[in-house]
Amino acid sequence: MGKGMDCPETMKAAVLFGFNDVRVVERPRPVPGPDEILIRVESCGVCAGDLKMISRGMLKQPPFGEFILGHEYAGTVVQVGGAIDEFAAGDRVAVEVHKGCGRCRNCLLGKYTACLNYGDLARGR
Ligand SMILES: [Zn+2]
Ligand SMILES: [Zn+2]
Known part of the structure; x- marks a missing residue:
């Protein structure tokens, strides 16, 4: 709790x-x-x-x-x-609905809404 x-x-x-x-x-x-x-x-x-x-x-x-x-x-x-x-x-x-993986090229550039691991829960997206 x-x-x-x-x-x-x-x-x-x-x-x-x-x-x-x-x-x-x-x-x-x-x-x-x-x-x-x-x-x-x-x-x-x-x-x-x-x-x-x-x-x-x-x-x-x-x-x-x-x-x-x-x-x-x-x-x-x-x-x-x-x-x-x-x-x-x-x-x-x-709420911010987009959560990038935090490790792909786009996320590292701050463009997490264009995360290259979109939909890949195993890679943090
Ligand atoms: Zn929506
Ligand atoms: Zn990403």
Whole structure:
């Protein structure tokens, strides 16, 4: 359990159950790991990537029934992992959806949105 505010054991989640079948359901609230942050989402965008995932799927997409949609969001930090000292409960944050590998040529130049290891979790992307 991280440091922070008390919050409910469940949350509302927009889950993809099949193509063009998104339902808002209750799901267990995640518990942040040592280097993670739990955010109470207060707004969430829907981007072209979401529409592709909903209508026809994308590479390495989580299975139907498990995939919680929404990757462009903002909210308030409610808990932080033990290794986090950059944020604290109560901070208002927006999420950077791109995370580069940090080691390819483009990432080293600061162009992490054009990471050469895009989609390769084993290489940190
Ligand atoms: Zn997006
Ligand atoms: Zn990279």
